[in-house]
Amino acid sequence: MGVAGSHDPVAEHEKTRAAFRAVVPRLVRLLRSVPDRDAPSGVLVWTVGDVGAHLCAAYLAYCSAFTREFEDWDAVLPPGDGPLNERITAVNAKAIGLFGGAERPYLGEFLAAHGETFLRATEGLAPDTPVPTPWYGRQAVLTLATATGLMLSESLLHGLDIARGARLPWTIGPDEARLVIGQSMPTMMPLVLDRAKAQGVDIAFDLAVKGGPRLAVVIDDGTATVTRDAPPRTYDCRITATPTAFLLVSFRRTPIWKTIVRGQMRAAGRKPWLAPRLSRLIASP
Incomplete structure (x- = not known):
C-alpha cells in the first residue's frame, strides 16, 4: 500500500481550508433535512440536535480566537x-445548553455564518499562526493548520453522527480524511494519550495511510510523540490503512474488525499483534 512522501505545509493548509469551505454547506443542508432533532444520534447520550449544538459551540470557540465574540472561558x-x-x-455540557430549544431550528444558519467568519478571519494567515485554545488547557495554543484541520474533522465526523441518527446520507472522502489525519493528528494524538495506560510502555508504530500522510507514533513510558515523514528507523508495528477507514476507527465511528475484514487496514512488522494497543493508548483525538 503506497504512501506519499514529504508535504508542502502551505499547500496542504490551503487544501484543508478549501475542504472546510466545501463541507459547511453540506452540513447546513443536512441539518435542514433532519426530520426529528430529538432523535438519537451516532453519539451516545446525544440527540441529533445535541450534536448540532456541539458543532455550533466548536465553530464559535475557534472563531472567537480571532473575533473575541466569546471570551468568558472561566464561566465554562x-x-x-x-x-x-x-x-x-x-x-460539551455547557455547549449543548448554550444552543438550546429556541436556537435548535437555526443551527444550520449559525454554522454557515461562523464557518464563513472563520475562513474570512484567517484568510492569508500562515499555517503556523498561533490559535489560543483554552478548552485544551489554560495556556494551550495550537497552530492555525491544526485548528483548521480540527474544524474540518469536527464537521465531517459530527456530520456523520447527525446523518446516522437522521438516517440520511453522508460521505467522508479519502482526500478529506487525509487532510484531517495530516493536519490535526500529529498534534492531537499526544494530547489525548492515556498516560496511566502508557506508563512503562515502549512501542514505535509506523502508521502508513494510503496516499499519505505517514506518521511515526512513538509511545515512551507515559509520553507520545508523533512525527510526520520521519527519517528511517526500526518500528515494532506497521499499520497500513485507507484514509477514511483509519479516521473512522480512530474516532470510534467504525469497529476495527470491520476495516480488517474489508481489507482496509492491516498490521505487519516485527510485532503486528501490538496494533490494537494504539487505539487503547490514544483516545479519540
Whole structure:
C-alpha cells in the first residue's frame, strides 16, 4: 500500500481550508433535512440536535480566537488546569445548553455564518499562526493548520453522527480524511494519550495511510510523540490503512474488525499483534 512522501505545509493548509469551505454547506443542508432533532444520534447520550449544538459551540470557540465574540472561558471551564477529558466534558455540557430549544431550528444558519467568519478571519494567515485554545488547557495554543484541520474533522465526523441518527446520507472522502489525519493528528494524538495506560510502555508504530500522510507514533513510558515523514528507523508495528477507514476507527465511528475484514487496514512488522494497543493508548483525538 503506497504512501506519499514529504508535504508542502502551505499547500496542504490551503487544501484543508478549501475542504472546510466545501463541507459547511453540506452540513447546513443536512441539518435542514433532519426530520426529528430529538432523535438519537451516532453519539451516545446525544440527540441529533445535541450534536448540532456541539458543532455550533466548536465553530464559535475557534472563531472567537480571532473575533473575541466569546471570551468568558472561566464561566465554562472547570477551575484549575485539570485533565483534558474533564475540560472537554465541561465544555460539551455547557455547549449543548448554550444552543438550546429556541436556537435548535437555526443551527444550520449559525454554522454557515461562523464557518464563513472563520475562513474570512484567517484568510492569508500562515499555517503556523498561533490559535489560543483554552478548552485544551489554560495556556494551550495550537497552530492555525491544526485548528483548521480540527474544524474540518469536527464537521465531517459530527456530520456523520447527525446523518446516522437522521438516517440520511453522508460521505467522508479519502482526500478529506487525509487532510484531517495530516493536519490535526500529529498534534492531537499526544494530547489525548492515556498516560496511566502508557506508563512503562515502549512501542514505535509506523502508521502508513494510503496516499499519505505517514506518521511515526512513538509511545515512551507515559509520553507520545508523533512525527510526520520521519527519517528511517526500526518500528515494532506497521499499520497500513485507507484514509477514511483509519479516521473512522480512530474516532470510534467504525469497529476495527470491520476495516480488517474489508481489507482496509492491516498490521505487519516485527510485532503486528501490538496494533490494537494504539487505539487503547490514544483516545479519540
